[in-house]
Amino acid sequence: MYAWRLAGPGGYFTYERVPVPDVRSGTILIRMEVTPILSYLKKYVQGLPGYLYPKLPFTPGTNGAGTVAAVGSDVWHLKPGQRVVVSPYMVATENVEEPAQMLGGLTAISPDSEPFFTTWRDGTLAEYLLAPVNAVTPVDDPSLSSDSLALLGRFAVPLGGLLRGRLNAGETAVIIGATGNFGSAAVLLACALGAERVVAAGRNSQLLADVANAGGHRVYPVTLTGDLEADTAALRSAAGGGAHFAFDMVGRAQNAEATLAGLKSLRRWGRLVLMGSMAVPLPLTYAEVMRNNLEIIGHFMYPANIFLKLLALIRSGLLDLRAIQMYRFGLADLPEAMDAAETAGGLSCTIVTAS
Template identity: 50%
Template structure:
């Protein structure tokens, strides 16, 4: 079979012919059909991000869609020929207070994740991928959707997990900070599918917000940020016609905390703010206002298995359509061009590598 390998950071990926993996106990062998690319794939491969690599050389690739080929001993809930989604978030299934966790095909998360990456160093950019059964999600009932379309599930899984952690209830008003970004746009559509009464789409560029307004059919209100916390807070509260029930922060590499603070201050009394972005600067939390307003601040990472199953159920029921995402499709052997394209991703766009002949 063929597989892409990162042999040295900063060098182009190498396409190699290798022996197919032998499926091990607790693992599943999957024939890959489509793999979505992260927008920061190029920077990651060049070693510009603070990520610890799996043992080199390894196959990168975090998510994917494929068909089960074989199961190892101890796997009880998958079958050959079954279509599945592969996701990278692997948490050790042991009775530990803080189980080790890793993002397969990408990096370690906890300080004790090196053993996980050594056991399963390879990601999804290979014709046959062997993964722990715990990171597979069954896609029964979705065979009518093309693999490339199903690959965009990864755009929704992360924000969907955060919205569920924030206890979004039907009819509530949600503010999404970073709505013009890759995962932020997914958060807006996820909130709508979960029954939000109104979604305030917050961003710095009006064009991607307008597309969300169109898809929201009257339930999405845009707020273009100006950079002043007080003015932006007032704009969000005005759009919400009062305070926001749940604010969801998916802002990227922000240089200041202004937009996050505006989302926080726009909360109604008893409101919640979920933090899932990648801002590196400090967030000055107003202690007194947090206390007086009963605000809840929630840091959240990724999603649970139950979250992913619920997301698939929404798609299966027709409550969340994946058709809103514009797919840029590239062949498996055109990976370098696909990585270049992924760097330019905006909002409701996704770069997908297809294994179809």
């Protein structure tokens, strides 16, 4: 088979022929069909601070979809020929208090997860992938295209945060960072989950207008200025006086103003979920959080059944993926795909196809 191989940050990155992995106990061999490309994959290949790369050469690539080619002897439900989606988020299955976790094809999460990551370091940018059975979800709906399946990873991450923060039907939600890949997905998901009003906040007015148009009449765009007091007032006004729920998905923010505006937009008893990657400390006013009974919830990724929940939202018609524009490349054309993904907007997705 052919696969892209990376020898660590800034190391050689080549498209080469490698052996098809052997199926073993507890694994599934998948013939990959489609892989979404991270917007920062080009920078990741060159070397990004904060990521724990495997020490051995590996195949990058996180999410994806394909068809089961073979299963291990102790796999009971999945069968060859089934369509499946692959999750990069893996958690060790031992019954310990803090099991190791990792993102396959991308990074270990902490130094203690490096051995775990070494075992499952290869990702989806290949013709075949060997994955642990608990990283694979079957797709039984034949009407779903490969394009739709490629989008599931983008929606899985924010859905994990919305569910962790207990977003309820009829509530008002503020989404900070609403023009990014995950943030725009969070807006559409909040609508799908029954939010009465969704405030989409970001710095690009045109992209916000596009997200609001995709979400429909319940979405209220707010352009952030960087002025904490003014942004808080704008968010509270758009939320009808205050929000029940706020969700922060801002990537590598260099200041805390947008996140704080989201916190200050909350009504009493409100919840703020943090899933972004802000690069500076978050200053909190102790008394403000205490007096208003606010919850601040840090959350990473999603539960194992998240793709089943997403597929149910799509089948029911509550979540429509057609607002996302797809840009397609062949697996061998990955360098061009990485360039396209780097400049793509939140309502677009760059994919590579292996078949």
